[in-house]
Amino acid sequence: MKKVFALILAAVLAIGTLAGCGTDPAGSSAGQGEGQTKDLNIFTWDGYIPQDVLDGYTEQTGVKINISNFESNEEMLTKLEATGGGDYDIVIASDYIIDIARKKGGIMHELDTSKIANYNNIDAAFQGQFYDPDNQYTIPYAAGTPVIVYDPSLVDIDIQGYEDLWNPALADSIVAMDDGRNLIGMTLKSMGKSFNETDEAVLEQAKNKLMELKPNIRTLAVNQLQDVILSGEASVGYMFASQAAMAVEANPDLKVVYPKEGMGFGIDNIIVPAKAPNLENAYSFINYILDPEVGAKISSQIYYLCPNKAAAEFLPESFTSNAALFIPSEVLKNTEFIQDVGETTAAYDKIWTEFKQQ
Template sequence: MKRIASLAGVFLVAASVLAGCQSAQEPPKEINLFAWSEYVPQGVIDGFTKETGIKVNYEAYASNEEMLAKLVSGAQKYDLIQPSEYTIEALIKENQLLPVDWSKVPNSKNIGSQFKNLPHDPEHKYSVPWMAGSVGIVVNSEKVTEEIDEYDDVFQEKYSGRIVVLDDPREIVSWALGSIGKGPNDVTPETLEQVKPILAKWLPLVKVYDSDSPKTALLNGDVDIGIVWSGEAAILYNENPKFKYVLPKEGAHQFVDSLAIPANAPNPEGAMAFMDYILRPEVSKLISADFPYTNPNVEAQKRLSPEEKNNPASYPPGDPKLEGFRDIGEQAVQIDKIVTDMKAEG
């Protein structure tokens, strides 16, 4: 055993010496990855470093806006960020992203066509989808027996105090928009005026607002129904199949978290090497194992276990109506104020 270890050590040294020779004129051997907290498995980072010799400094954030705040401040330069679709759109508008040189990311061929050329990156120039997911309804079918398939079914008087929702004004408003037949991006002063009475009716029924871990309240039995991230719902389903995931028939938000390279990245080459690495099916599969969202990598999807593929929250059956969020600029301020107002009312 010892001998094998020492042999491996010799190989590692030899490999790193060789790697060192190869890359005499290459840029610094490290990349600064700024990504969602607990969204990049340590095994993936270690594997990448072991193979390429590029060290990954993983810094974490908890919201797109927190990421923007640090990116805009310029205090730290990042090589890779992991924004959601509407944030990518905003960054592209402000010329804050570098286009990806696809010749350096050959594994981009594995990206499913339905995840390319989406409205936030219409020419598929700037982003590599990491994971996609939806926001839907979770029902504890032991406690809630009736059929639930639209937003109005959740916010009923009889479920008062038994509901958990994401603590996210934009999401909440998008559900209210859905319930009056509008899309999640139909955000105008008029439509916002229309959703106010709906929110005034809905929000007092909510027991918990939680974006970080909405599954906790459901698992603990403090609530029986909720509108949460599909990944959370997938974990709940794995825990106990009594937790059913339903995509509301009015349509739901599909988010696409992607890797992108900021305009001032010191090591874009390293960033693209990382993009290529995570697009390998066997690596992408590892990400799916830890975070059961919808994997946009078709080759990786083929390698998933039947249990993973049959989880209705990760891979919703049928052809659900899904739509990404668009950048809505100043209207976000209004949304924030309306939801704050309605919460204070309750």
């Protein structure tokens, strides 16, 4: 689990080096496989791949990209299982759901890395994780961690960690992600416990403590949490680093806090479904995004760490100097993946429902 935290690329991320000189820039025989079409079917979250990256791939290969979107990892997995993985060539999803898919078996294609000329550009710190210990199925796409960000001109206390969010001075001041595992998780971390706690008695304690946070929560949101901070509607935010990075870029006076109790961490990965209809195009696309300039283009637009050694030199200074993205290695070593907790998931869901209905 902790390998990912060797990840210093100055916590700057990247995505690979060009496949070979004087050859197809995508580095693969796009469109040449038996039964292949000149199409590539991608399944991911809305807006997760920049349009200019998609357009660049089509310009280089002539392959038409068809994008489908899902709202949650669980929705993605349900659709893959329903179709036997035969509708999509590329899927980008989160670590824990990939772990579930791997354990189910028969959902993901085992990658032939000899078809990915740029494969060695991946930073090994992002590989060999719990969801794919032997690197058989995944290509790391982006990584991130939730952080606290606040406006010191509007906040009278020095926020250093999760526990400070319960301070009465922050009444009706916090915008937080509408995500049960993260909010319950940071409550557990404030108690010295794991994001993945399964002890029902400990979870009951966490529920009671989370309820005490409710007076300080002004709003819960999924998207554009940074806008709530920038508008002054809220003075403190608990949000993903990508959202915090956008807030800091717009207002450099905001302060980013790496909670002293330890942060969550996640890696989104590319997988290829077991029955991908355009397999060679899938390999071609993977190789294309592992190009260092393409990788830098992705990271600088989606504001996530990207796990590649080669793109750092192409990232803009505004990206590499952003405290929400340039996270010290000693901080990253004290992070934890949010993982599948099996049957205990129902307990987390129940706590979250009660909290939102309070």
